[in-house]
Amino acid sequence: MSEHVASPKMYVVIFLSLIGLTALTTAVAYVNLDAMLGLKNLPLNTIVALVIAICKASLVGLFFMHLRWSSNVMRLVVVCAVFWLAILITLTGADFFTRNWIPIPRPWQASVTYQRSSGIVIPSNVRR
Amino acid sequence: MSDAHPHVAVAEQFDDAEQQHEAAGLGMWIFLATEIMFFGGLFASYTIYRNLYPAGFLAGSGLLNAKIGAFNTVVLITSSLTMAMAVHSAQLGRRKALIGFLFLTLLLGLTFVGVKLYFEWYHDYLTHVAPGFGFHPEGADLARIHALHAPLSAVELFMCFYFLMTGVHALHMVVGVGILTVLIVKAWRGRITRESHNIVEMAGLYWHFVDIIWIFLFPLLYLLGVTR
Known part of the structure:
Protein backbone atom coordinates (compact mmCIF):
# COMPACT_ATOMS: atom_id res chain seq x y z
CA MET A 1 0.00 0.00 0.00
CA SER A 2 1.50 3.30 -1.06
CA GLU A 3 -0.54 5.35 1.36
CA HIS A 4 1.57 7.30 3.77
CA VAL A 5 0.67 7.95 7.39
CA ALA A 6 2.54 11.08 8.42
CA SER A 7 3.44 11.84 12.02
CA PRO A 8 1.45 14.43 14.02
CA LYS A 9 4.74 16.09 14.99
CA MET A 10 5.39 16.91 11.35
CA TYR A 11 1.92 18.42 10.99
CA VAL A 12 2.58 20.66 13.99
CA VAL A 13 5.93 21.79 12.51
CA ILE A 14 4.21 22.66 9.20
CA PHE A 15 1.47 24.47 11.14
CA LEU A 16 4.00 26.55 13.07
CA SER A 17 5.86 27.38 9.84
CA LEU A 18 2.58 28.57 8.29
CA ILE A 19 1.83 30.76 11.32
CA GLY A 20 5.40 32.14 11.17
CA LEU A 21 5.07 32.95 7.47
CA THR A 22 1.71 34.64 8.12
CA ALA A 23 3.35 36.82 10.79
CA LEU A 24 6.21 37.57 8.37
CA THR A 25 3.96 38.57 5.47
CA THR A 26 1.87 40.77 7.78
CA ALA A 27 4.97 42.44 9.24
CA VAL A 28 6.54 43.05 5.81
CA ALA A 29 3.29 44.65 4.60
CA TYR A 30 3.71 47.41 7.19
CA VAL A 31 7.10 48.35 5.68
CA ASN A 32 6.84 50.29 2.45
CA LEU A 33 9.57 48.45 0.53
CA ASP A 34 8.93 50.27 -2.77
CA ALA A 35 9.53 53.68 -1.19
CA MET A 36 12.38 52.45 1.01
CA LEU A 37 14.41 51.07 -1.89
CA GLY A 38 13.38 53.87 -4.24
CA LEU A 39 11.84 51.54 -6.80
CA LYS A 40 9.16 53.30 -8.77
CA ASN A 41 7.81 50.69 -11.16
CA LEU A 42 8.30 47.52 -9.15
CA PRO A 43 5.53 46.54 -6.69
CA LEU A 44 8.07 44.96 -4.36
CA ASN A 45 5.64 44.57 -1.43
CA THR A 46 3.26 42.56 -3.61
CA ILE A 47 6.09 40.44 -5.02
CA VAL A 48 7.37 39.59 -1.52
CA ALA A 49 3.79 38.86 -0.35
CA LEU A 50 3.18 36.56 -3.33
CA VAL A 51 6.48 34.71 -2.85
CA ILE A 52 5.54 34.08 0.81
CA ALA A 53 2.02 33.02 -0.25
CA ILE A 54 3.47 30.55 -2.78
CA CYS A 55 5.73 29.12 -0.05
CA LYS A 56 2.72 28.71 2.27
CA ALA A 57 0.60 27.13 -0.46
CA SER A 58 3.45 24.72 -1.26
CA LEU A 59 3.73 23.69 2.40
CA VAL A 60 -0.03 23.05 2.57
CA GLY A 61 0.01 21.15 -0.74
CA LEU A 62 3.10 19.04 -0.08
CA PHE A 63 2.41 18.08 3.53
CA PHE A 64 -1.24 18.66 4.51
CA MET A 65 -2.49 17.48 1.11
CA HIS A 66 0.09 14.66 1.01
CA LEU A 67 1.47 15.57 -2.43
CA ARG A 68 4.90 14.66 -1.13
CA TRP A 69 3.78 11.04 -0.94
CA SER A 70 1.26 11.06 -3.78
CA SER A 71 1.65 9.21 -7.06
CA ASN A 72 3.10 11.03 -10.06
CA VAL A 73 -0.22 11.15 -11.87
CA MET A 74 -1.70 13.32 -9.10
CA ARG A 75 1.33 15.60 -9.15
CA LEU A 76 0.87 15.86 -12.92
CA VAL A 77 -2.68 17.12 -12.39
CA VAL A 78 -1.40 19.80 -10.01
CA VAL A 79 1.41 20.88 -12.33
CA CYS A 80 -1.05 21.05 -15.26
CA ALA A 81 -3.50 23.13 -13.22
CA VAL A 82 -0.79 25.62 -12.23
CA PHE A 83 0.52 25.71 -15.82
CA TRP A 84 -2.98 26.43 -17.15
CA LEU A 85 -3.38 29.17 -14.56
CA ALA A 86 -0.10 30.68 -15.77
CA ILE A 87 -1.41 30.60 -19.37
CA LEU A 88 -4.63 32.30 -18.25
CA ILE A 89 -2.86 35.13 -16.46
CA THR A 90 0.03 35.55 -18.94
CA LEU A 91 -2.08 35.66 -22.10
CA THR A 92 -4.69 37.96 -20.55
CA GLY A 93 -1.87 40.22 -19.37
CA ALA A 94 -0.14 40.04 -22.76
CA ASP A 95 -3.20 41.77 -24.19
CA PHE A 96 -3.98 44.31 -21.48
CA PHE A 97 -0.47 45.33 -20.48
CA THR A 98 0.81 45.91 -24.01
CA ARG A 99 -2.13 47.87 -25.43
CA ASN A 100 -0.48 51.26 -25.19
CA TRP A 101 3.02 50.26 -26.25
CA ILE A 102 2.37 51.29 -29.83
CA PRO A 103 0.11 54.31 -30.35
CA ILE A 104 -2.52 53.30 -32.84
CA PRO A 105 -4.52 56.09 -34.46
CA ARG A 106 -8.24 55.50 -34.05
CA PRO A 107 -9.77 57.84 -36.63
CA TRP A 108 -13.17 56.13 -36.30
CA GLN A 109 -13.53 57.73 -32.90
CA ALA A 110 -14.85 61.19 -33.71
CA SER A 111 -13.80 62.78 -30.41
CA VAL A 112 -10.16 61.86 -30.88
CA THR A 113 -7.79 64.66 -31.73
CA TYR A 114 -4.24 64.14 -32.87
CA GLN A 115 -1.12 65.81 -31.60
CA ARG A 116 2.23 65.80 -33.26
CA SER A 117 4.98 65.30 -30.74
CA SER A 118 8.58 64.89 -31.93
CA GLY A 119 7.47 63.57 -35.27
CA ILE A 120 5.00 60.97 -33.93
CA VAL A 121 1.25 61.33 -34.31
CA ILE A 122 -0.38 60.70 -30.96
CA PRO A 123 -4.15 60.38 -30.61
CA SER A 124 -5.52 62.04 -27.48
CA ASN A 125 -7.05 58.78 -26.20
CA VAL A 126 -3.71 57.00 -25.99
CA ARG A 127 -1.85 57.25 -22.72
CA ARG A 128 1.90 57.13 -23.04
CA MET B 1 -2.09 -5.63 -2.38
CA SER B 2 -5.58 -6.34 -1.16
CA ASP B 3 -4.15 -8.44 1.67
CA ALA B 4 -3.14 -5.24 3.45
CA HIS B 5 -6.80 -4.28 3.67
CA PRO B 6 -8.83 -7.45 3.99
CA HIS B 7 -12.07 -5.72 5.06
CA VAL B 8 -12.17 -2.97 2.50
CA ALA B 9 -15.41 -2.46 0.65
CA VAL B 10 -13.91 -2.26 -2.84
CA ALA B 11 -16.37 -1.19 -5.51
CA GLU B 12 -16.57 -3.73 -8.30
CA GLN B 13 -14.94 -1.54 -10.95
CA PHE B 14 -11.67 -1.53 -8.99
CA ASP B 15 -9.07 -4.28 -8.73
CA ASP B 16 -8.17 -3.51 -5.14
CA ALA B 17 -8.31 -0.90 -2.38
CA GLU B 18 -5.17 0.84 -3.56
CA GLN B 19 -6.59 1.40 -7.03
CA GLN B 20 -9.80 2.71 -5.47
CA HIS B 21 -7.80 5.06 -3.27
CA GLU B 22 -5.80 6.35 -6.24
CA ALA B 23 -8.92 6.88 -8.34
CA ALA B 24 -10.59 8.86 -5.57
CA GLY B 25 -7.52 11.06 -5.11
CA LEU B 26 -7.09 11.62 -8.84
CA GLY B 27 -10.75 12.58 -9.26
CA MET B 28 -10.55 15.01 -6.35
CA TRP B 29 -7.39 16.64 -7.72
CA ILE B 30 -8.98 17.07 -11.15
CA PHE B 31 -11.96 18.74 -9.45
CA LEU B 32 -9.53 21.01 -7.58
CA ALA B 33 -7.83 21.83 -10.91
CA THR B 34 -11.19 23.14 -12.17
CA GLU B 35 -11.47 25.13 -8.94
CA ILE B 36 -8.04 26.65 -9.57
CA MET B 37 -9.30 27.81 -12.98
CA PHE B 38 -12.48 29.17 -11.39
CA PHE B 39 -10.59 31.29 -8.86
CA GLY B 40 -7.85 31.93 -11.47
CA GLY B 41 -10.26 34.01 -13.55
CA LEU B 42 -10.93 36.21 -10.52
CA PHE B 43 -7.22 36.58 -9.75
CA ALA B 44 -6.48 37.43 -13.41
CA SER B 45 -9.14 40.15 -13.53
CA TYR B 46 -7.92 41.45 -10.15
CA THR B 47 -4.40 41.78 -11.63
CA ILE B 48 -5.65 43.73 -14.65
CA TYR B 49 -7.92 46.11 -12.78
CA ARG B 50 -5.33 46.73 -10.09
CA ASN B 51 -2.91 47.83 -12.82
CA LEU B 52 -5.56 50.05 -14.38
CA TYR B 53 -6.58 51.67 -11.05
CA PRO B 54 -3.62 51.37 -8.63
CA ALA B 55 -4.70 54.25 -6.39
CA GLY B 56 -8.28 52.98 -6.16
CA PHE B 57 -7.08 49.54 -5.11
CA LEU B 58 -4.67 50.97 -2.51
CA ALA B 59 -7.41 53.13 -1.03
CA GLY B 60 -9.94 50.30 -1.17
CA SER B 61 -7.57 47.95 0.65
CA GLY B 62 -7.22 50.64 3.32
CA LEU B 63 -10.95 50.26 4.04
CA LEU B 64 -10.41 46.67 5.17
CA ASN B 65 -9.27 45.63 8.63
CA ALA B 66 -5.95 43.81 8.21
CA LYS B 67 -5.97 42.66 11.86
CA ILE B 68 -9.26 40.80 11.41
CA GLY B 69 -7.90 39.41 8.14
CA ALA B 70 -4.78 38.15 9.92
CA PHE B 71 -6.89 36.66 12.72
CA ASN B 72 -9.00 34.78 10.18
CA THR B 73 -5.85 33.57 8.40
CA VAL B 74 -4.63 32.05 11.67
CA VAL B 75 -8.09 30.50 12.28
CA LEU B 76 -8.06 28.93 8.81
CA ILE B 77 -4.49 27.61 9.10
CA THR B 78 -5.36 26.10 12.49
CA SER B 79 -8.43 24.46 10.93
CA SER B 80 -6.12 22.96 8.29
CA LEU B 81 -4.01 21.45 11.07
CA THR B 82 -7.08 19.95 12.79
CA MET B 83 -8.30 18.64 9.41
CA ALA B 84 -4.91 17.03 8.73
CA MET B 85 -5.12 15.46 12.19
CA ALA B 86 -8.66 14.23 11.43
CA VAL B 87 -7.34 12.48 8.30
CA HIS B 88 -4.49 11.09 10.40
CA SER B 89 -6.96 9.74 12.99
CA ALA B 90 -9.10 8.21 10.25
CA GLN B 91 -6.05 6.50 8.73
CA LEU B 92 -5.34 4.90 12.09
CA GLY B 93 -9.01 4.09 12.74
CA ARG B 94 -9.28 6.21 15.90
CA ARG B 95 -12.97 7.03 15.96
CA LYS B 96 -13.09 9.35 18.97
CA ALA B 97 -10.09 11.39 17.83
CA LEU B 98 -11.60 11.58 14.35
CA ILE B 99 -14.89 12.98 15.67
CA GLY B 100 -13.02 15.41 17.92
CA PHE B 101 -10.78 16.79 15.18
CA LEU B 102 -13.65 17.02 12.68
CA PHE B 103 -15.67 18.92 15.26
CA LEU B 104 -12.77 21.31 15.96
CA THR B 105 -12.39 21.91 12.21
CA LEU B 106 -16.12 22.60 11.96
CA LEU B 107 -15.96 25.10 14.84
CA LEU B 108 -12.96 26.92 13.33
CA GLY B 109 -14.69 27.03 9.94
CA LEU B 110 -17.81 28.53 11.52
CA THR B 111 -15.64 31.03 13.43
CA PHE B 112 -14.08 32.15 10.16
CA VAL B 113 -17.43 32.64 8.41
CA GLY B 114 -18.96 34.28 11.50
CA VAL B 115 -16.12 36.80 11.87
CA LYS B 116 -16.35 37.55 8.15
CA LEU B 117 -20.11 38.07 8.24
CA TYR B 118 -20.40 40.13 11.41
CA PHE B 119 -17.09 41.99 11.88
CA GLU B 120 -16.37 42.59 8.20
CA TRP B 121 -19.30 42.48 5.79
CA TYR B 122 -21.90 43.82 8.23
CA HIS B 123 -19.43 46.49 9.39
CA ASP B 124 -18.77 47.44 5.74
CA TYR B 125 -22.51 47.72 5.21
CA LEU B 126 -22.90 49.99 8.26
CA THR B 127 -20.00 52.25 7.22
CA HIS B 128 -21.39 52.51 3.66
CA VAL B 129 -18.43 50.88 1.94
CA ALA B 130 -20.35 47.84 0.65
CA PRO B 131 -20.62 48.21 -3.14
CA GLY B 132 -24.18 48.43 -4.44
CA PHE B 133 -25.65 49.37 -1.05
CA GLY B 134 -25.32 53.15 -1.27
CA PHE B 135 -21.54 53.24 -1.53
CA HIS B 136 -20.36 56.49 0.04
CA PRO B 137 -17.37 56.28 2.42
CA GLU B 138 -17.34 58.87 5.21
CA GLY B 139 -14.95 60.48 7.68
CA ALA B 140 -11.48 58.96 7.93
CA ASP B 141 -12.23 56.53 5.09
CA LEU B 142 -13.07 59.35 2.73
CA ALA B 143 -10.04 61.38 3.87
CA ARG B 144 -7.73 58.47 3.07
CA ILE B 145 -9.29 58.03 -0.36
CA HIS B 146 -8.81 61.73 -1.11
CA ALA B 147 -5.23 61.65 0.16
CA LEU B 148 -4.44 58.93 -2.40
CA HIS B 149 -6.26 60.84 -5.17
CA ALA B 150 -8.29 57.74 -5.85
CA PRO B 151 -11.51 57.99 -7.87
CA LEU B 152 -14.45 56.78 -5.77
CA SER B 153 -15.65 54.51 -8.57
CA ALA B 154 -12.27 52.73 -8.58
CA VAL B 155 -12.48 52.23 -4.80
CA GLU B 156 -15.97 50.78 -5.26
CA LEU B 157 -14.57 48.49 -7.97
CA PHE B 158 -11.98 47.21 -5.48
CA MET B 159 -14.76 46.60 -2.95
CA CYS B 160 -16.64 44.64 -5.65
CA PHE B 161 -13.57 42.43 -6.08
CA TYR B 162 -13.25 42.11 -2.30
CA PHE B 163 -16.88 41.08 -1.80
CA LEU B 164 -16.92 38.73 -4.79
CA MET B 165 -13.61 36.99 -4.04
CA THR B 166 -14.14 36.61 -0.28
CA GLY B 167 -17.82 35.84 -0.90
CA VAL B 168 -17.08 32.96 -3.25
CA HIS B 169 -14.40 31.79 -0.83
CA ALA B 170 -16.85 31.93 2.11
CA LEU B 171 -19.36 29.98 0.02
CA HIS B 172 -16.73 27.26 -0.33
CA MET B 173 -16.27 27.37 3.44
CA VAL B 174 -20.02 26.89 3.96
CA VAL B 175 -19.97 23.89 1.59
CA GLY B 176 -16.99 22.58 3.58
CA VAL B 177 -18.91 22.98 6.84
CA GLY B 178 -21.74 20.92 5.28
CA ILE B 179 -19.28 18.19 4.26
CA LEU B 180 -17.79 18.17 7.78
CA THR B 181 -21.25 17.81 9.33
CA VAL B 182 -21.97 14.77 7.15
CA LEU B 183 -18.58 13.28 8.09
CA ILE B 184 -19.20 13.82 11.81
CA VAL B 185 -22.59 12.06 11.61
CA LYS B 186 -21.03 9.19 9.65
CA ALA B 187 -18.14 8.89 12.09
CA TRP B 188 -20.55 9.04 15.04
CA ARG B 189 -22.49 6.11 13.59
CA GLY B 190 -19.25 4.21 13.12
CA ARG B 191 -19.49 4.23 9.32
Missing part, protein backbone atom coordinates in the same frame (compact mmCIF):
# COMPACT_ATOMS: atom_id res chain seq x y z
CA ILE B 192 -15.96 5.55 8.88
CA THR B 193 -13.43 2.85 9.61
CA ARG B 194 -9.74 2.51 9.04
CA GLU B 195 -10.51 0.77 5.77
CA SER B 196 -13.04 3.30 4.50
CA HIS B 197 -11.35 6.59 5.35
CA ASN B 198 -11.06 7.75 1.71
CA ILE B 199 -14.01 10.07 2.25
CA VAL B 200 -12.22 11.90 5.07
CA GLU B 201 -9.08 12.25 3.00
CA MET B 202 -10.99 13.72 0.04
CA ALA B 203 -12.83 16.18 2.31
CA GLY B 204 -9.41 17.11 3.70
CA LEU B 205 -8.08 17.88 0.21
CA TYR B 206 -11.05 20.19 -0.38
CA TRP B 207 -10.61 21.94 2.98
CA HIS B 208 -6.88 22.51 2.47
CA PHE B 209 -7.57 23.84 -1.03
CA VAL B 210 -9.97 26.46 0.37
CA ASP B 211 -7.20 27.35 2.85
CA ILE B 212 -4.74 27.86 -0.04
CA ILE B 213 -7.15 30.25 -1.79
CA TRP B 214 -7.32 32.34 1.39
CA ILE B 215 -3.52 32.33 1.66
CA PHE B 216 -3.50 34.28 -1.63
CA LEU B 217 -6.57 36.42 -0.92
CA PHE B 218 -5.22 37.71 2.40
CA PRO B 219 -2.12 39.59 1.11
CA LEU B 220 -3.74 40.69 -2.16
CA LEU B 221 -6.84 42.18 -0.53
CA TYR B 222 -5.91 43.11 3.05
CA LEU B 223 -2.17 43.77 3.14
CA LEU B 224 -2.05 45.91 -0.01
CA GLY B 225 -3.01 49.14 1.68
CA VAL B 226 -1.86 48.88 5.30
CA THR B 227 1.06 51.29 4.96
CA ARG B 228 -0.74 53.92 2.89
